[in-house]
Amino acid sequence: MRYLVTGGAGFAGSHIVLALLDAGHDVVVLDNLSTGHRQAVPSGVKLYEVDLLDAAATSAIVAQGPWDGVLHFAALSLVGDSMRDPFHYLRQNYLTALNLVQSCVEHKVRKLVFSSTAALFGGPERSDPVPATAPIQPESPYGESKFMIERVLFWADAVYGLRSACLRYFNAAGSDPCGRAGEDHRPETHLIPLTIDAMLGRRPALKVFGTDYPTRDGSCIRDYIHVTDLADAHIRALGQIDDRSVTYNIGNGQGYSTLEVIQSVERISGRKVPWEAAPRRAGDPATLVADSSTLRKETGWTPHFDTLDRIVETALIWREKHPTGYGI
Structure with missing residues (x-):
């Protein structure tokens, strides 16, 4: 098969590229490199440095099909x-x-497979674990923008028959277990790499935003999904959309607190993580855990990196070997 991956030089996108290559497919990447890294695109994979805001240039790349599918990851993604x-x-x-x-x-x-987000869900009525059928209540323009795209895809299917899979991520984490790709955001905002960097002395003490939540240790609880398991879900979703569109939540279905992430990094590394309590951040829910039962039932997907320690271990190996990320 032949696939076009937008945002394929970014964190999730680069791991999907690897998964598609491992499965024997041909892959082409479209990325403007505003947040992605050229070094994250494997050797031999064609990279078009194109901005999707340029409609003519985008159309020219898509015209170079036929494509067996397009996977869309290119987006701004910082809630704050x-x-x-x-x-x-x-x-x-x-x-x-x-x-x-x-x-x-x-x-x-x-x-078309679309990288959506759990930022669609929020508000006091939300329950955990969160099913894909939960009410849509974006609490940020980022979440709202993803929902707007889901509606575009709804009408593209209804009017033109473009089948899509909207995959609503919870917290993607970890790195390729073979060491071929990892997490390198600029600035970094994800908890696991921030915790690792604090432990390695590459940044000041980690700030724990809120220690008085109604959770088992007072810190926020999140669902962490290994990026390789995420890639597997995308490939399985492609097989579900021959004649219908689908929407899935993707997560492990088990939540871990911020303090448990710190403890995991300490267990795996054998070193202490310096951290300090900080006030809550506005808009942070106490708990956010995925119900991925529909994805599991319909595709047979199950996470292989199903514990926090396994996820953290892959992230730590990559980050220790790449002290400057992709070297930029």
Whole structure:
């Protein structure tokens, strides 16, 4: 099969590229490298440095099919930034996706897998674990932009028959177990690499935002999904959308607290993590855990990296071997 991956130089996208290559498929990457890394694209994979905001350039790349599917990962993804600059986030994420989807329709692409988010869910009525059928209540422009794209895909299916899979991630983490790719955000905002960097002395003491939540140790609880398991779910989702569109939540289904992440890094590394308590951040729910039962039932997917320690171990190995990330 032949696939086009947008955002394939980023964290999740680069791991999906590896999974597709491992499965014997041909892959082409489209990425403007605003947050991705050229070094994350495997040797031999064609990279088009194109901005999806450029509708003509996007269409020209999609026209180079036929494609057995398009996987869309390119997006701005920082919740805090979206609150500071909401129009930029809404415009960027929505228009880039709209250009891509329209190009797919024009050039007869039949399948699209979309990297969505658990940021769609929120509010006091939310229950855990969260099913894909939970009420949509985005609490940030970032989450809202992803929901807008899901609606674009709904109408692309209803009117043109473009089948899609919307995969709503919880907390992607870890790194390729073969050491070929890892997590290198600039700035880094994800808890596990931040914790590792604090332990390695590469940053100041980790801030734990809130220690008085109604959880087992007072810190927030999140569902961490290994990025390789995430990639496997995307490939399985492609097999589900021959004649229908689907929506799945992706997570381990087990939550771990911030303090438990610190303890895991300490167990795996044998070193202490310096940390300090900080006030709660506005908008952070106490608990956010996925119900992935529909994905498991319909695709047979199950996470192989099903414990926090296994996820942390892969992240630590990559981060120790890449002290400057991809070297930029």
